[in-house]
Amino acid sequence: MPEATGQDGRSGGIEPGVWARDLARRADAAAALLRSNGAAPGRPVAVVSGSATVVAVLAHAAPLLPVPLFPLDPGLPDPAITDLLGQAGVSLVVSDRAFAGQPHVPATEVLACAVGQEASWRAPEGVALLIATSGSSGRPKAVMLTGAALAAAARASAARTPLGPGDAWLACLPLFHIGGFSILTRCALAGANALIHERFDVTRVMAALTDAGVTHLSLVPAMLARLCDFGPPPATLRHVLIGGAALATDLAERAAGLGWPIRPTYGMSETASQVATLPALPHPWRAGHVGAPLQGAEVGLNGDGRLRVRGPMVMAGYANPDLRPGDGLSDGWFVTADLAEIRPDGEITILGRADDVIISAGKKVLPGMVEDLLARCPMVDAVAVAGRPDPVWGELVVAVFTGAGTPDAVLDWCRAEMPSTLRPRAAVKIGALPLLANGKPDRHALRRLAGS
16 A cells, blocks of 8 residues: 655645554544543544544544544534534534533644554444434434444445455545545455545645555545546546536546546435445436445335435434434335435436425426536536526526526527426526535525525
């Protein structure tokens, strides 16, 4: 495994990141730090820090006590963080700043922990991880994941996207979301290594792909689009998981044409990340197609068309201070907020979120279908669709976009190129699409923009 310490001359002095195995050597000291500050076995410890390094050290330290770890987005408003801490009955907070009424360890003390022997990550019994949902459909909830669920999810992922000793997975997604954190557990259980970046920086990522022997990468579509501007990937990169939002046809075809090894994937916090992943990009590409369920995952459709999931990787339930399982589940099934189709061969296509459906002139319009068509407009760089209340139509389909075109020019293109039933009736041009920290579109902000 290449060492990523110091600066890399081949990439113009760009710092390449830090390896998870190096951080695991601080786990014993970090566990002792938590214990001396009152961390009790089985009681959640939260980490609210802008440092991915701190989260990664604690990810290896928490199972040694053992305590459930609860990484939280430091960018959330304080009332939202306080609410999530209360949902989980957190006993101790490691953070960049103190929170009223919460025992607190400065994050800098974790960074100062002494280096010792590498601690191997093991899946603890009971709840091992709490992870906050994105809040894309309302109040964020804390999801409880057991050690067994994390291990089952890692095994199922490796069966579909092979991972083993000698492999390196670049983690540039936030570690306080399941798409980022799950990279740590997958690599630890497979004997691979994770290269951790504090944030997505396209230049640093490309340098790491070229110079650090990266074999696996997880991205949202907006990140993939930036990387495609640099051209083909190095031959050492074997798997690029794309999730968090629908992969538009034009972007999929562009990336495939450049040789990026795209693996469209679908999952969520409640399923310890992946539910389904395509082992290769099919041609022609249909946005939302994510393939067959992973090993051990059962899927079906609820009466209203929403996808439901059951299996060993599914959460123990939404959090409560007693960590009592079951909330949010029915006979082990978790009903998602996503509308889906399941083919006779078991292949899944995600149609969009049930609460994002626009009812216009009495017809249901799925934003993802409109967005996939609009992505082909040469005047549009990025686009999302939302509904605007209207006394005649019920809701108007509104395109919120970035790019060179004017709203009138984009609407003219829509009239010429799109079927009437899917055509936006209004357009709003902005500087950048609103995104959540995990790269998903911020649908609340989009609805506000559409109504402006």
